[in-house]
Amino acid sequence: MHNFTLLLFLILSSLAIFCGLMTVFSRNPIHSALFLIGCFFAIAGHYLLLSAQFLAIVHIIVYAGAIMVLFLFTLMLMNLNEETEQHKPALAKIGAVISAGMLMLVLVAVFKRAVLAPPPPYQDFSIGTIETLGKVLLNEFLLPFEFASVLLLTAMIGAVLLAKKQNPNTNQA
C-alpha cells in the first residue's frame, strides 16, 4: 500500500516533468499547450494524492477548463505553426539551459539545507474539504478574497477593452 503511494507519486512526478519538458521543447505551439494540459493533470493527481480533492477539481476546471482553452484559442486563431517560429541562436539556447540548470542547482542546494519539522504521523483529511476551505477563505482570508474579486473584475474589464476591435470610424487610439 505504501509502496503503491510512492509508485503513484513517482509516476505522476515523471509524467509532470516529462510533460513540462515537452511543453518547452515541442516545436509546435499547440503540442506545447496540450503537453502543458497533461502536466496540469499530473499536478491534479498530486493534489489528489495529497488529499486536496476540492483543489484538484478546481485546478482542473480553472487551468485545464479555462486557461488552457484560452491558450489554444489564441494559438488556433493566430494559426502559428512551427514553420513560422524562428528559434533563438544556439548560443542563447545554451545560455538558457545553463541558467536554468544553475537555478535548479541552487534551489536544490537551498532545499537540502532546509530544516523542517518532523512529518506528522497522521493526516488531517478535513483540511482539503470544501467546508473547511470555505470557512477559512471567508473568515480568515476575507479581505484577500475581496481583493481577488476586484482583481478579476479589473482583469475582465481590461481584457475586454484590449481585445475589442477598434471601430474604424472613430479615430481614437
Added chain:
Amino acid sequence: MALLSIFQTVPVHYYLVVSAMLFCIGVLGVLYRRNAIIIFMSIELMLNAVNLLLVAFSAYHNDSGGQVFVFFVMAVAAAEVAVGLAILVAIFRNVHAVDIDELKNLKW
C-alpha cells in the same frame, strides 16, 4: 478514520525537488523560446510548481492556509492570462508576430 500521513511514505523533500524541477523547466521555457505564448505557458508552469509546493506543505503542516493561497494564485493566474493574451492578440493584430525578439520597442 485517521490514515497515515502520505509523508510517511513520500518524504516532503521529494515534493520539494519535483516542484523545483518544474519551476526550473518553466524558467528554461521562458529563456529558451521566442514565442510569447509559450513563454506565457512557462510562467503558468512556474506558478503551478509553486502551487504544488504550497499544497504539499499545507498537508505537511495540516494547515489549510496553503490551499487557500493556491486559490489566490489561481485567481492571479486567470487574471494574468486574460489580460496577457488580450495584449498579445492586440500586438498580433498590429505587427503580426508574437516573437519577443521582434517586439523590442521597449528600447525607447
Added chain:
Amino acid sequence: MTVLLLIVLLPLAGFLLNAFWGKRLPKVVSGWLASAVVFVSFVLSAYYFAGFVSGTQTKIDADIYRWIQFGDLFIGFGFLLDQLSAIWLMVVTGIGFLIHVYSISYMHDDERFAQFFSYLNLFIFFMLLLVLGNNLLVTFIGWEGVGLCSYLLIGFWFKNQDYNNAAKKAFVMNRIGDLGFLFGMFILLTHTGTLHFSNLASIQPGVLPKWILVAVTALLFIGATGKSAQIPLYTWLPDAMAGPTPVSALIHAATMVTAGIYLVARTGFLYAQAPETLTAVASIGAATAILAATIGVFQNDIKKVLAYSTVSQLGLMFVALGVGAYVSAVFHVVTHAFFKACLFLGSGSVIHALHGEQDIRRMGGLKKYMPVTYWTFLISSLAISGIFPFSGFFSKDEILAAAFAHHKILWVIAMLTSLLTAFYMFRLLFLTFTGEFRGTEEQRHHLHESPPLITIPLIILSALATVGGVLGLPEFLGFHHWLKNFLSPVVAKSGAHAHALSHSTELALMGGALAGAIVSIAYSYILFVRGGALPVPEGEEKGITRLVYHKYYVDEIYEKIIVQPVMFLSDIAYRLLDRRVIDGLVNTSGRLSMIAGGQIRKLQTGYIGYYMMFMVLSLVAVFVYALLIRL
C-alpha cells in the same frame, strides 16, 4: 444637542449648496436660500435664548466625538452653549440674517453672486463654531475659518490688486495673532493637559504658576488683538474696507472683530488670575481707542471713518474687559453690533446710490434724496455718540464708569475717545447728508433711495440701536440690569466685579459724558453746517493734521521696520541658500543621474529574453549569496 448641531450645520449646508450648485440656480433662489438657512439658525438660536431667559434651558456642554486621543491627551469635538454663547449666537445669526437680506439687493448685479453668498454662509458657520466650541481647539477652528472667510470676502473683487493686497494684509495680520493663540494653547496643553473650557475653569487658583497664567493670557490676548484689530495689529481693519459693504458690516463691525472680546470673556477665569495681563489689556485698549479716534477725525472715506470708529469702539470694549467689567464689554458688543452694522449698511446704501463713490468730499445734501438712510444713519450716530436714550448711551456709560472706578487716566482717555467719536460721527453725517451735493451732475441725476431690501434691515437695525439700551438699564437708578443677571452664571465665576461707585459719582459721570457728547456734536454742527467747512483736498494737509491724516504713518513704519528687513533677509536667503546651495544640490544630482543613465542605458537592448536572462542570473546570485551567508 441635535438642534444645536442643526444651528451650526445649516449654514454649512447653505455654503455647500451655493458653492456647488449656486451657479446653476437663479440669483433670487441662491440669495434667499442662503438667507433662509441663517434665518432658521436664528430661530433655533432664539429658541435656546428664550430657554435661557425663562430659565428652562440649562448649560449644554458635550463632546460629539473623540477628536484627538493620544496617550493622556484627549481633545473632543464638542459644543458649549451657555448664556454667553447664546448672546453671541443671537447677534451672529440675527444680524447675519439681516445682512444676508441686505446683500441680496446690494450684490444683485454681481456675476459671482452665489459665490458671495456661499462665502457669507461659510463665515456664519465658522463664526458659530467659534462661539459654540467647548474647547479652545474647536474655537480655534472657527477662529481660523472666519479668518479665511474674511480673506475671501475682502478680496472678493480680486480683479483689483489693491483689494487683493488688503485681503493679504488682513490675513497676514491675523496669522500673527493666531500664532499667539496657538502658543497660548500649547502652553496651556502642556501644563494642564486639557483645552476644555469647563476643565480649565475648574482649575483652582494657585495650582498653575503665575508666569504660566500671565504668559497664556498674554498670548491669547495677542490672538485677540489680531482678530479684534488692536494695537499693534489693527492696521488691517481699515484696509479691509475694500470688501463689499455688507462684508464690512457683518465681519468687520458686528461679528468677527468681536471674537477677541468673546475669547477674553470666555477665558475670563484665566485673566482673573493674571491681573498683569488685565492691565495690559486695558492699556492697549485705551491706546487703541484714542489713537483710532483721532485718525477717524481726519478720514475722508466714508467707510474708513467707520472702520476707525470700529477700532476705537473695540478699544473701549477691551478697556472694559481690562478693568474687569465683562458684562459692560458684552453689553457694548451687542449695542455696537446694532448701530455699527446699521451705520455700515447705511454707508453701503449711500455708496450704492452714488455708484461706488466713497469720498465724503464729493457727497453732501443726500438727506432729501434718501430720507430713510438719513434717518437711520442719524439714529445710529446718536447711539454711537452716547446720546440719551439711545442704546450706546447706556453701554458706553457703563464702560466709562467702570474705567473711572479702576483708574482715572483710563477714564480720561475713554472720555476723550467718546467725545472724539461724537465729533467725527457727526462730521461724517453732516458732510454726507446736509448742505449741497458736491458730486458730478450725472451722479445727482441717478440719486435715489435704496430699494426696500436695503432699507428694511436699516430700519430694523436702527430700531434695535434705539431700544437696545433696555438690556442693561443702570442699576444705581433703581433699574434692573437684565444683562448682568442674565450673564451672572457665566461671568460671576470669572471673578469680575465692578467697583462700587457712589450714586452721585455715577450720575455725575453720566451727565458729564452726555454733556460732552452734545458739545462735540454742537461743535461739529458749527464747523460743518454753519461754517460749511470742507476737508482739504489730498496732499494739502499741514502740521499735526497731516500726521494724523496719514494715520500717524503707522503703515509706513511697519513697512520700514518689519516688512523691509524681512524682505531683505528673504532676498539674501533666496540668492544664497536657494539659488546656490539647494539648487546646486538638486542640479548636481540631476546631472549625475543623467550621466549615469546615459551609461546604464546601453544595457537596455530591448530584447525581453535578454532581460529575463539577467533576472534569472540575479536570482541565482541572490540565492548563492543567501547560501554563503548561512555557511
Added chain:
Amino acid sequence: MDTIFILEKSLIILTVFAITMLIALYSTFGERVFAAYFQDRLGPNRAGPLGLLQPLADGVKMFTKEDFIPDTPNKFLFIFGPFLFMTTALITSSVIPWGDKLEIMGRTVYLQAADINVAVLFVLGIVSIGVYGIMVGGWASNNKYSLLGAVRASSQMISYEIAMGLSIISVLMVSETLSLRGIVEKQHGFIDWSGKFPWFSWYVFKQPLAFLIFLVCAFAETNRTPFDLPECESELVGGYHTEYSSMKLGFYLFAEYINMFISSAIISLLFFGGFNYPGMDWVKQQLGTNAATLIGVGAMFAKTLFGIFFYMWVRWTVPRFRYDQLMNLGWKVLIPLAILNIVITGAVIILSGN
C-alpha cells in the same frame, strides 16, 4: 478494501457502461423514429421487428466504411480527438447515483460507482475537458472549416459553462452539499413537510429559474438544436468533424448521444429528485427496501428517458439560433439571470433565517 467491494464496484461500473451504451445506441434510433413521427412519416422499420435492429445495422455500416485520414501533420491528435470526446462523455456517469441502496446478503450496496464529495464540480470539470476533444479533433483535421467549427463549438461550450456553473450554485446553496447523492437525498419524496408550510421537495419547484438556465445551458453544451451551430451544415460544411469518417465520426456522433443521456440524468438528479418518487416511504414500508430502490431506479430512468425525448422534441420544434444571438443569450441574459438567482436565493435563505 476487500475483494467483494472491488467486485461490487466493478459490476456497477460495467452495468452503468452497458446501460449507457445501450441507451445511447437506441437514442439514435429513437431520434429517427420521433423525427418521423413529428414529420408525419414512417421511420426506420426494415431492420428487425419494428426496425429495432436499425442501430446495429448503423453500427455495422460505420465500422465497415473506409477509414480516411486526411493529410495532416498531426495524425495522433486526429485520432486522439474523438477518443478524448468519447472518454469524457463516459467518465461523467461514474459519479451519478442511479438508485438508492440495495441490501444484498447483509451488505449495503449503493447503486453508484463513486460517491465523491465534490461530484458536482467533478461533472463541471469533466464537461470542460470535453471541449478539448472537439478542439483537438477540429484543429488536427488541417481544414479551415473544421477549425472554425471547432472554435465555434468550444467557445459556445465554455461560454455556457459559466452560466451552467452559476445556475448550479443556487441549487447548491439550497442543498448545502456538493455530493450528487446528497443533493438527491435532500429532495426526498415529492412533498417536503419539514418546512413552515409544505412545498414540493424537488428543486425544479424550489429553483425554477436555475432549472431553466441549466436546461438551456445543457442544450448548448451538448450542441443540440437550437444550439447546434458547431455542425451547422449550411455554414460550415459539417463542423469540426467534416474530415472524419467511419467509426471516428461514429465516436463523435455517438458521444453526443451519450452526452444527451448523461445531461438528462444530471437534470433529473439536480432538479427532479433523481430516484425519488411520490410515496416512496409508503412503498418502502409495504414492499421493503430493495423493491423501493428498484422502483426508484425505474423512476430515475423514466425521468432520464423523458429528458432524452425532450431533447428530440425540441430538436424538431425550435429553429437554430444565429451565432451572435447565441452569444448574447449566454453572456447577456443567462449569466446575469443566474447571478440574480444566486442573490435572490441568498437573500431568501438569510431572511428565512436558516
